[in-house]
Amino acid sequence: MQKFTSVTGIAVPLQRSNIDTDQIIPAVFLKRVTKTGFEDALFHGWRQDPEFVLNREPFTQGTVLVAGPDFGTGSSREHAVWALRDYGFQVVLSSRFGDIFKGNCGKQGLLAAQLSEKDIETIWLIIDEQPGVEVTVDLIAKTVTAGKSGFAFEIDEYTRWRLLEGLDDIGLTLRDEARITEFEAKRESWRPKTLPAR
Amino acid sequence: MNSTPKTLAEKVWEDHLVVKGENGTPDLIYIDLHLVHEVTSPQAFDGLRQAGRPVRRLDLTIATEDHNTPTLAIDKPIADLTSRTQIQTLRNNAAEFGVRLHSLGDIEQGIVHVVGPQLGLTMPGITVVCGDSHTSTHGAFGAMAFGIGTSEVEHVLATQTLPLNAFKTMAITVEGTLRPGVTAKDIILAVIAQIGTGGGQGYVLEFRGSAIRALSMEGRMTICNMSIEAGARAGMVAPDETTYAYLKGRAHAPEGRDWDDAVAYWDTLPTDDGAVFDAEVFLDANTLEPFVTWGTNPGQGVSLSESVPDPAAFDDVNDRAAAERALQYMDLDAGTPMKDIRVDAVFMGSCTNSRIEDLRAFASIIEGRTKADGVRVMVVPGSARVRIEAEAEGIDKIVLAFGAEWRFAGCSMCLGMNPDQLAPGERCASTSNRNFEGRQGKGGRTHLVSPLVAAATAIRGTLSSPWDLENSPVPQSDPTTQAAAKVGA
Ligand code: SF4
Numbered sequence: 001m002q003k004f005t006s007v008t009g010i011a012v013p014l015q016r017s018n019i020d021t022d023q024i025i026p027a028v029f030l031k032r033v034t035k036t037g038f039e040d041a042l043f044h045g046w047r048q049d050p051e052f053v054l055n056r057e058p059f060t061q062g063t064v065l066v067a068g069p070d071f072g073t074g075s076s077r078e079h080a081v082w083a084l085r086d087y088g089f090q091v092v093l094s095s096r097f098g099d100i101f102k103g104n105c106g107k108q109g110l111l112a113a114q115l116s117e118k119d120i121e122t123i124w125l126i127i128d129e130q131p132g133v134e135v136t137v138d139l140i141a142k143t144v145t146a147g148k149s150g151f152a153f154e155i156d157e158y159t160r161w162r163l164l165e166g167l168d169d170i171g172l173t174l175r176d177e178a179r180i181t182e183f184e185a186k187r188e189s190w191r192p193k194t195l196p197a198r
Numbered sequence: 199m200n201s202t203p204k205t206l207a208e209k210v211w212e213d214h215l216v217v218k219g220e221n222g223t224p225d226l227i228y229i230d231l232h233l234v235h236e237v238t239s240p241q242a243f244d245g246l247r248q249a250g251r252p253v254r255r256l257d258l259t260i261a262t263e264d265h266n267t268p269t270l271a272i273d274k275p276i277a278d279l280t281s282r283t284q285i286q287t288l289r290n291n292a293a294e295f296g297v298r299l300h301s302l303g304d305i306e307q308g309i310v311h312v313v314g315p316q317l318g319l320t321m322p323g324i325t326v327v328c329g330d331s332h333t334s335t336h337g338a339f340g341a342m343a344f345g346i347g348t349s350e351v352e353h354v355l356a357t358q359t360l361p362l363n364a365f366k367t368m369a370i371t372v373e374g375t376l377r378p379g380v381t382a383k384d385i386i387l388a389v390i391a392q393i394g395t396g397g398g399q400g401y402v403l404e405f406r407g408s409a410i411r412a413l414s415m416e417g418r419m420t421i422c423n424m425s426i427e428a429g430a431r432a433g434m435v436a437p438d439e440t441t442y443a444y445l446k447g448r449a450h451a452p453e454g455r456d457w458d459d460a461v462a463y464w465d466t467l468p469t470d471d472g473a474v475f476d477a478e479v480f481l482d483a484n485t486l487e488p489f490v491t492w493g494t495n496p497g498q499g500v501s502l503s504e505s506v507p508d509p510a511a512f513d514d515v516n517d518r519a520a521a522e523r524a525l526q527y528m529d530l531d532a533g534t535p536m537k538d539i540r541v542d543a544v545f546m547g548s549c550t551n552s553r554i555e556d557l558r559a560f561a562s563i564i565e566g567r568t569k570a571d572g573v574r575v576m577v578v579p580g581s582a583r584v585r586i587e588a589e590a591e592g593i594d595k596i597v598l599a600f601g602a603e604w605r606f607a608g609c610s611m612c613l614g615m616n617p618d619q620l621a622p623g624e625r626c627a628s629t630s631n632r633n634f635e636g637r638q639g640k641g642g643r644t645h646l647v648s649p650l651v652a653a654a655t656a657i658r659g660t661l662s663s664p665w666d667l668e669n670s671p672v673p674q675s676d677p678t679t680q681a682a683a684k685v686g687a
Contacts (some may be wrong), residue, residue: 016523017516018395018495022634027613031266031280033240033287045636069516070396073429074634076331077238078347099399099431100331104347156363157222169349170249173357176217176226180359183216183228190452190460192231192319194260194298198449 001109003166006138007090009063011146012053013127019067020074021101025083027075038083054087058132064091066123072101072112081108091137093144093153095120106159107169113137113153115144122149139164203470205367206436207402210342210467214325216359224361230324232354233310234261234297236288237615238329242352243291253295255358260319261292261299264309265615269578269605272302281616295355308581308607311335311549315419316583318448322437322464327354332549332631334425338418339445340437340467342402345426365431366476368401369469372409374483379664379672381559382417383551383629383648385409385481386424387489387499393479395497398430401477404469405435409483415444416555423550424631427496436468488663490536491633491646493524498633500536502651502663508532527635528643529623536661539645541625544575544602544656545638546649548612548630552580554587556629556649561593562671563653563664564600570659575602576618578610602656614639627655 029041046052053059065084071094072080081104084092090110095117097105105112115123126146127133135146137153139160144151162169173180204212217226232255239261246253253259266281268274276282285302292299300306306313311332314320322340327333329351336343350360372385390397403425410418418435425433435441442461445451452460491499492506498521500507509521509532525532530539546552546560557579569575577597579585585607588594594604611618612630620626620642629652633644645661650672654662665674 016519018520020495020634022632022637026636026640027615030237031278031284031615033244033284035241035244045640070429073395074331074632076329076345076347078241078349081347096396096399098429100345100347104349107347107349158219158224158361158363161222169361170251170353170356173226173353173359173361177357179217179226180228180357184358187228187230188456188459188463190456190463191324192321192450193257194231194319194450195257197298 001166001168004109004111004139004163006136006140007063008134008136009090010058010061010132011064011066011123011127011135012059012062013124014053014065014067015124017068018070018073021072021077021080021098022074024072024080025077030077030079035082036086038079039086042083042087063088064093064135064137065089066120066127067092067094068120069095069117071097073098076100078104078108081105081110085110093120093123106162109163111137111139111155111163113144113155115151115153119151123151203473205469205473205475206340206404206434206467207342207365207367210323210325211364213323224363226359227325227362228359229327229354230258231314231319231326232259233314233326233328233333234259234351235264235310235328235330236284237265238348238351239291240284240287241348242329242355243295245352246295246355251356253297253355256296258358259297259355261288261297262307262310262313263288263300263302265609265613267302267608268616269608269610269618272606278617305582305586308584309549309552309609311423312553312580312584315339315415316448316581318445318451321445321451321460322441323467327360331426332423334430334433335419335423335549337422337425337432337434338415339441340434340464342432342434344432365402366400368398368403368430368477368479369475370403370405370479370481371407372405372481372483373407374409375412376409376483376486377675379650379674380486380488381648381650382413382420384486384489385483386421387491387496387646388486389479389481390424390428390497391489391499392481393428395427395495396429398425398428401430403428403430403433404475405433410435411438414555415440416553419553420550424496427631437464488648488651490651490661492528492530492536493521494527494633494635495520496631496633496646498524499646502536502661504536506530506532506534506536537666539625539661540659541573541627541645541655541661543620543624543626544573544652545611545626545628545630546576546652547578547580547610549580550631551629551649552578552584554584557584557588557593558591560649560653561596563650564657565596567600567657569601569656573656573659575600575656576605576611577602578605579607581607611638613637627652627661
């Protein structure tokens with residue numbers, strides 16, 4: 001995973017609440033077996049509408065998505081994160097994220113930054129006044145700068161550290177392999193076993 | 199031993215701590231059971247292959263095919279090429295890595311959340327994960343069970359652990375006695391309408407109270423299944439005699455000495471008196487009525503006897519906007535009585551309501567009747583084994599005589615990844631768990647209901663409860679006499 005420090009890019013306003021992962025990427029696209037190439041699937045239902053924000057200039061070039069509350073709720077599909085990433089988004093700002101979605105973001109190098117609802121609305125206003133405005137999201141300072149205004153965002157420290165270091169999860173865990181083996185030695189024999197099949 | 203009182207969730211968590219996190223790092227939690235299906239696993243196996251890693255514990259891993267499988271002509275090659283590829287990819291991966299797989303045609307094939315409990319693999323006090331949000335289903339046994347993303351699937355395959363931050367706990371206490379005709383599905387729909395689709399975020403919900411204790415395992419699974427629709431990571435019910443009776447004798451349930459040891463441990467799991475939850479919610483079971491959704495998220499629901507709400511009545515601007523959009527998508531007018539709404543289809547299935555008890559409940563209402571004209575009714579058992587069990591009881595005959603379709607097991611129209619989909623504009627009463635836009639097919643409109651409401655709706659052609667049927671096997675009773683009868687008993 002690449003190290004993430006800061007991103008500057010066009011902010012895209014998505015003024016809807018409760019955008020579940022079915023809307024981010026409909027189930028038909030989950031049939032693919034690859035991990036990339038999902039850019040065309042992102043918000044597929046809404047993209048049919050020429051007025052949808054991602055179909056309008058300058059937002060087609062966006063890298064920072066500014067969404068309403070409860071973004072990424074519903075299904076656990078990680079494809080939602082792959083689709084956002086493949087499309088070119090590096091950051092999603094919202095006042096509240098679905099838990100699983102937020103976890104998935106951290107694992108794929110997509111920054112899910114949490115701001116207050118008021119700040120999100122302010123950023124929408126700024127974009128409204130200057131469509132195509134570039135915002136800077138700084139993971140070190142945990143700030144979003146839009147125009148002349150600055151906002152603080154929240155992210156849990158562990159995810160932040162891993163994004164900053166670009167660390168792979170499995171490698172990190174396997175540093176504790178001896179502890180895992182030790183734990184396994186003490187597991188009770190009544191616990192479920194799938195093998196041999198009965 | 200005067201230790202601090204603990205909740206069920208805390209106990210299970212602590213017993214799976216491999217490494218306690220420090221300075222903001224998450225805990226490393228051991229995973230007892232990993233369920234795998236075709237949709238969220240291909241990229242995980244790919245990751246293992248690229249890194250040259252094996253599956254750490256094949257004996258704690260099991261796979262089944264469910265999301266893409268056809269429910270007709272299952273002996274023919276799958277027509278949709280991408281579906282076929284995804285299933286074939288799982289078969290190849292299972293063979294290459296040595297994972298136990300139940301394929302289409304196998305008696306244990308079915309929806310992953312029906313298969314685990316049916317095999318006796320899901321049990322109290324364990325941790326269960328699956329690359330599927332409805333893994334919360336397994337919490338009905340007093341297990342800590344939650345959905346994970348594909349990266350986490352790879353992580354569990356490689357390490358049998360997950361780095362996780364501790365969850366907050368929420369008690370949802372449901373006291374009283376459900377009236378006949380009101381079910382577990384109505385409880386959970388009412389809970390979600392009360393706390394909202396984000397109300398459970400960051401929490402593990404523990405369902406408690408006399409109404410929960412009175413539920414069968416199937417009913418508890420329905421409730422835990424939909425915990426995720428309230429935004430929660432997991433739902434749990436403390437194990438008791440109902441749990442043990444369900445488990446005992448199943449293929450992978452502990453036996454002999456192991457069984458005794460397990461029960462001794464399981465008996466220690468229920469939340470201690472005096473344990474503190476981070477949040478609490480109460481619901482009265484006595485007055486609950488059959489529940490139904492009107493909108494496009496599971497929190498947008500009302501009692502079936504009510505009307506489509508007016509968006510203007512919502513105080514919160516986001517709720518109001520969401521309601522407006524939902525009514526437009528659902529093609530409904532505020533003020534329309536829910537019971538006036540006609541449906542084109544009824545779907546009886548999904549991991550929420552496709553176990554044998556659900557099929558029995560559905561059959562008990564439709565038996566000896568015929569479906570409404572012009573309504574397409576599909577009955578899809580949750581697993582091949584449930585299907586066989588139902589056929590042994592004659593449920594297939596009741597379903598066919600009613601004019602409904604009797605299908606093979608799988609997720610089917612719950613999400614329409616296979617050919618079972620709504621046409622644009624079609625309206626469906628569905629026993630599944632998600633009424634999102636397009637969930638059951640592009641442009642399809644979903645009303646979430648219980649199996650009993652699905653059955654009554656299939657008979658009348660409009661959203662109905664069994665209370666609305668002539669000569670109903672489940673007539674309406676008065677909630678006050680109901681409560682009084684219980685006190686007297
Ligand atoms: S039945 Fe529906 S909710 Fe359940 S696992 Fe299948 S697709 Fe998911």
